Amino acid sequence: MAELDDTQLGLMDRYWRAANYVSVGQIYLMDNPLLREPLKAQHVKPRLLGHWGTTPGLNFIYVHLNRVIKNRGADILYICGPGHGGPAVVANTYLESSYSEIYPEITQDEEGLRKLFRQFSFPGGIPSHAAPETPGSIHEGGELGYALVHAFGAAFDNPALTVACVVGDGEAETGPLAAAWHSNKFLNPKVDGAVLPILHLNGYKIANPTLLARMSDAELCELFRGYGYDPLFVEGHEPMPMHRAMAGSLDLAMDRINDIQGGARAEGGSGERPRWPMIVLRSPKGWTGPKEVDGKKVEDFWRSHQVPVSNARGDDAHRKILEEWLRSYQPQELFDVNGHLLPEIAALAPEGDKRMGSLPHANGGLLKKDLLLPDWRGMAVEVGRPGETIAETTRYMGAYLREVIRLNAEAKNFRLMGPDETASNRLDAVFEVTDRVWMEKIESYDVHLARDGRVMEVLSEHLCQGWLEGYLLTGRHGVFSCYEAFIHIVDSMVNQHAKWLKVMAELPWRKPIASLNYLLTSHVWRQDHNGFSHQDPGFADFVANKKADIVRLYFPPDANTLLWVTDHCLRTRNRINVVTAGKQPQPQWLPAEEAERHCVVGAGIWKWAGTCGGGEDPDVVMACCGDVPTLETLAAVDLLRRELPDLRVRVVNVVDLMTLQSKATHPHGFTDEEFDALFTRENPVIFAYHGYPYLIHRLTYNRTNHTNFHVHGFQEEGTTTTPFDMAVLNQIDRFHLAMAAIRRLPDLGAEGDRAIDKCRLSLEEHSRYVREHGEDMPEIQKWSWLHKTAAEARD
C-alpha cells in the first residue's frame, strides 16, 4: 500500500479543493467559470437552488475513496445518502471524466465547466440530488431514509463489491435508516460484498442540530457496537490532519473487510456474523465555506445548509464573499488555462470502470442477465369443469418460484423478500431448494435458516423494499411478497422508485433493469381473522397515480392466471408490477391454455359463466376483477340463472386492471371499441372489484357506458368475522350483486321482486347463522353447485 506522505496528502487536498470549487460553481455561477474576470452580477444565477452544507464532506469522502480504489483495485459503489448532494457527485464524476463520457457536451475545458455550472438546478438542466441523471448513482436521496438499505441490497450476491454508503445525520433520524443498520444480520461475507457505512455527522439539518451529532462519542460507540459494527471515528476541521485521519481509518476499515472476507471465504471459515467496520466522520457543515455572513455564524452551523450567501447576484457585499470563497480554493492551482484539471491532480482518480462514476453496478442494466424461467404450463393446476378443483392459488406461484430459484441458483441473481410471511403466504415450496438467510445464531430446531439462501425475511417492509430496490438497481431480479394492507408502509418508497424509473427510461445510457414485482396476498377479503386493522386494498389506487408506462396492476382470479402473470412480470423491465392474489383454498376456473388466452388480452368475456352467447346482447354485464369478486360474481350469476332463467347475463373478467383505461392514457388500455365490445354501450354493468370502488370509476369515467357502471368493492366495513360475512358487510357478496343486477332491470317486474326477496332472506339467514355458529353456512362454503351449474352451461 502506498505510504501516506505529505506530497500525496497535498495532492489529495488539491483534488478536494477542485471538487469543492466545481460544487460551489454549480450552485452559484452561470458564467465566468474560471474567474478569469472579477465576479459580476450577471455571472451569478438569478435563482440559487443548491445545497452547500453537505457537499464538502461528500467531496472529502469521494476523494479518499478514490485513493482506496487506486491503491487496492477495489470496486466501490458510492451511495450518497444526504439530500441535495448532487453538486458533490456531479463535481467528482466530472473531475474523473466519467461525466463527460456520458454527456459529451460537458467537455473537460472552460466551456464544459461553464455548461456544467449553468445546468445545475437550472430549467432544462439537472436536479440537485444524486438522481438518475447522475453517473455512478443508484440512489436519489430526495426522500431520506433509504441509503443504507439500498447499499445492502447492492452488496448481496456481489462478493467483489464494496458499497461505501454515506449516511447523513439528518437521514439517520428516520425509521427506515435506524432499522437498516440491522441489515448486517443478513450479509454473508462469504457470498456477499461489503457495506462500509460512513456516518457523516456534520451536525445540522435545515434549522436544527441533529440527534446523533449531539450524542457523545461514547454513546455513539455503544449504539453502533450494539448494532454490530466497529466504529472508527474521524473528527476535526483542519484539512491536513483530517486527510491523514480519514486515509488511515479507511485503510483500517478496508483491511478489516479484507480480513473478514478472507476468513469467511477460506476453507473452514466460521460462518459467524462478523463485526463489520464503519466510519463516523465528524466534520463541519459547510466546511471551507464562509464562516460568517451578515454577522451570523454560517460554517459549522445550519445556516450553511442551502446557499450560505443568498443574494450574490443582487448584493455587492454578498458577491464579494462568494468570490473570495471561490478564490480560496485557488482555481489557478487546480485547472490549466484551458480549464483542464491539472494532470498531477487528475492522476489521483481511478481509471475506466473503476471510477465510481463509471462503475457498471451503478447502471445495473449493463450487468443484468435475464432469468432462466421454467415453463409455467408444466406446473399448471388441472382444471376440468370450472370451479371443480379447489386449490390455494399462491401455492402454485410458490412452486413456480421454486423452479426460478433452482434454474438461477448458479447465477445467484434472484431473491424473494417478505416480512416473515413466505410460508404463511403459501410460497413455502421455495424451501425445497433454498433457505432463509440468517447470520445470527442458528439453533438445532430452527427450520430453513441458513447462512446462504435466496429468501430474506425481516419484520420490516421498509427493509424488504429497500433491499430489493438496491438489488434490482444493480442488475438483479426479485419478488416482494407482502400482506396487502401493510404494503402501504412503503408507499413513499414505491413513489421514489417509480420516479427513478420514469426518469431513467428517458436516459439512453441507463440500461433497463428488472421490474419491481409485488405479490400482495393475505388480502382484504380473507382478513376476517386478523380484523379491520389488516384490511386495506388501497395500494392499487396509490400506484395508479404513477406514470402509466411504469405501472401494471394484475388481479389473477385463480392459479393458472397467477402463473401466467408471474411468468410475464419476471420477463418485464423498468416496471412496477403489482399482483394481488389470495392464498386460501378457492375454486379454480381456467385450464392453462384458456388462462393464457385470457391473460394475454387482459380482460374478456367468460362465455361459459354467463347465460348468453358472446355475440348476443346481454341484459346485464356482471364484471369482476379479483379472486373473491370473481367467485361471488359467478355465484350471483348462478343464482340469477336459477331464479330468472330467461335473463341474458354476460360475465366479464378483468385480470389486467389497466385495460380499463383508455388506450391514450395507458399502453395496456383498450380502445373504446374493444371496451364497448365487452361492457356494451348502454346496458347495466355490475362490477365487483377487489378494492375501493372509486378506482374503477376513475379508470372508466370517459367510457361510453360509464354512467351504467355500478361498482361494488371494499367500503371499509367488517372486522373479525367469517370470510363470507366480510363480503356481505361490504355488499360484494353474491346476494348483493344479484340484487344490484335485478334493480337495474325494472322490466323484470314481480319476478325480479321475488328474486330480491329471496336474496334478502338468504342474507338474513346467513347473518343469524354466522353469529350463532361462528362460521359460514355449509352451503356457502361448498362450490359443488357452482361448478355444476356453470359447467352444465359450458358442456
Next chain:
Amino acid sequence: MAELDDTQLGLMDRYWRAANYVSVGQIYLMDNPLLREPLKAQHVKPRLLGHWGTTPGLNFIYVHLNRVIKNRGADILYICGPGHGGPAVVANTYLESSYSEIYPEITQDEEGLRKLFRQFSFPGGIPSHAAPETPGSIHEGGELGYALVHAFGAAFDNPALTVACVVGDGEAETGPLAAAWHSNKFLNPKVDGAVLPILHLNGYKIANPTLLARMSDAELCELFRGYGYDPLFVEGHEPMPMHRAMAGSLDLAMDRINDIQGGARAEGGSGERPRWPMIVLRSPKGWTGPKEVDGKKVEDFWRSHQVPVSNARGDDAHRKILEEWLRSYQPQELFDVNGHLLPEIAALAPEGDKRMGSLPHANGGLLKKDLLLPDWRGMAVEVGRPGETIAETTRYMGAYLREVIRLNAEAKNFRLMGPDETASNRLDAVFEVTDRVWMEKIESYDVHLARDGRVMEVLSEHLCQGWLEGYLLTGRHGVFSCYEAFIHIVDSMVNQHAKWLKVMAELPWRKPIASLNYLLTSHVWRQDHNGFSHQDPGFADFVANKKADIVRLYFPPDANTLLWVTDHCLRTRNRINVVTAGKQPQPQWLPAEEAERHCVVGAGIWKWAGTCGGGEDPDVVMACCGDVPTLETLAAVDLLRRELPDLRVRVVNVVDLMTLQSKATHPHGFTDEEFDALFTRENPVIFAYHGYPYLIHRLTYNRTNHTNFHVHGFQEEGTTTTPFDMAVLNQIDRFHLAMAAIRRLPDLGAEGDRAIDKCRLSLEEHSRYVREHGEDMPEIQKWSWLHKTAAEARD
C-alpha cells in the same frame, strides 16, 4: 414498599394463571368456560383465530404492573405493542372488573366468562388486537411499529403518568420502532411523564426467530445504552424465579424513574437528559402452553405464535391437549363455584381509576379540554382589491398558532410537530412564544432550542405522526406540518389512526378526541427548487378512501381562508383534517368576511373574478381548487377577458374538496341542486385542481354535468425548474387553461383560433426565456395586471 414474600409471589402467580386461563378460554372456547364437564367438540370454536404466543408474557407484565400500581399509587398506562395481544388485555381488564363496568353484559360469573370467551374473534364480537373496543388501550398493534412512539406521545405533558410500553421483538425490527427509541431525546423529566419500555424478547415471529432475541445480552446492552437507556434484564422460564426477578427489576426501574423526576423537578435540577431505565424480558413464546404437539416443538418456538393446538374441535387427541393445558392452570384454585375470581386473588388488582383498564388517559376524550382559540379575524391580512396584496399564506397561520400556544400555555395541551420545517414552512412566529424541545446538548449559538417547548422537530415523519397520535389519544391537541410529498411516509399510520377513529366513534364509552390536523405545505407547485423527488400531491387521494365522516380535505386559496380553516379544524373532533397551502409569496384574494362566507359553504362562485353575473348562464365554468390553480385560473380568465370580451366566464373556487361528493356519500357533500347551481348542468367546466386530476373525476362521476368536466392537475411532469414552468409542464398554467376553455367552445370560430395561437406563442416565448435566463419572465411574476383587471370588473 411491601416485601416480596413467597405468599405474595404465590398469589401473583395465581393471578397470572387466571389471566392465562381466561386468555386460552377466549381463543378456544365457546362454552363450558369453567370446565365443569370434560371438554367436548361443541365447546370449542369452529374457527380458531387468536394468537397465544405473545399472551402469557403480556399477562405476566400486566400482573406485575398491578403490583407496582398498588404499592406506589402510580398512574400507569399499559401499551400493548405485540400484535394480536387482545386476549391478554381483555383477560386482565376482565379480572380487574374494568371490562364488566364498560360492558355490563360480560358479568363477573360463569355466564359472563362464557360470553367473554365466545365473543373473542367471533362474528359480531371483538377483535384479536388491543383495539378501540379494549378498555385501557390507546394502541391497536394491528400494524406493528408504533407502540413506543405512541407511548412517548402519551407521556409528553403528563408529569404524573408512567407509560409501560411492551415492545415485541417482532415489532422491534421495524423502522419506526427503531427510530422511536430516540424519543428519549425529547422527553423532559421535569414536565413530562415517564416511559418504561419493556422489550419482550420471546424469540419468534410467525415463522422465524427475531433479530433482537438472537443477539447476545452484551450486544443488546450496548445497543440500548447507546440509545440512552439503562437496560435491566429479566430472563428465564421457571415462574417463581421469574416473578421474583420481574418484581425486583420493576421496583428498581420505578425507583430510578422517581429519582430522575425528583432530581429534575427539584430546585436547581440539572435539566440534562437522564439515562432512563428499561426492561429486557426474555421469556418463552407460548409460555406455559403445550410443550409439543404432534411431536413438534411448540412452547418457546414460533409454532406457538397462533393456536398451538389447531384441531381441538375435530381431533380428540388435540382436544385432550387443550383440556390438559387449561386444567394445568387449576381453575378451581382461581374461581369460586359461581365463576368469580377468588377474593384473595382479586385483591391484587388496583382499584377505581388506578386500574389500567379504567385509566382515564386511555380514553383521552374524558380528559380533553377544548383549546382556547384566538379570534382569527383579528390577525387576518388586509385585502383591498383582489390580488393586490402579496403575502406568504402560511405565515398567517404561524401567527395564529403563536396565539394558540400563548393562550394555552398554562394548560400545556397543544404541540406543533414537524420534521425540521417549522421555520421553513413560515410558521416561525410560534418561536416568539415558545421553543423547540431539545434534551441533547444546547450550544450558546443554538436558536430556539430549550428543554421545554411546544414545537417538536425530528427528521422522521413517523415520529412526528406517532407522537401526535399518542398525544391526541390521551386528550390533547396538535398540528403536524409537513412537506406535502413526504407525508406519504406515514400513509399506513394515518390508515391505522383513521380505522381507530372509525371504530371509536361507534363506542359510546369512548369520548371524542381532538382531530388529527395536517398542514401540508412546500407543495408540488413550489417544489421547482427541490425537483421531481419532492413532487407528489397524492395524499389527498389516499385519505379520500377512508370513511367519509372521518376525513376532510381543505385547499384554502389564500391567507384568510387558511386562517378560517385552521380555526375550524382545531374546533373539530375525531377527524383527520388535511389542509394544503403554499408558503411562497402569492396574491391574496378574500378579505376576512368574504373568506368566512366562502369557507362556511366550502365552495362558491367568485363573481368578481368571472365575466358574467351570478344569475347569468355562463359559456364556460373555470373551477379551481388549491392556491396555484386559483392563481392560474384567474390569470386564464383575465386572458379570456382580454381576448374574447364577449365570453361569459364563471369562476368557481373550491376550498372544501368534500363538497364535490354527493350528499349521500359525505356529510359535507353538496346536493345535486347545489352542485348544478355552481357547475351548471351542461356547460363545459375547466377544473384546475391542485393534485392528481383523477380525484376530481372520482368525486364527481355521478354528477349531472360530469361528462363536461375537464380536469387539469399534476401529471408527474417537471423537475428542477421555475415555478411557472412547473405549471406549464403539467398544463395547469393560465395558457393551457384558457386554451382548454376555448377548445370546448367551437362557436368562437376564428376569434377562438386566434386566441389559441396567442396562447401557444406565449408558451413558446416563456419556454425560451426560462431556459435562457433561469427564471420566469417578469410579466409572469407580476400580479399587477391581474388585480387591476379583476378588480375593475368588481368595482
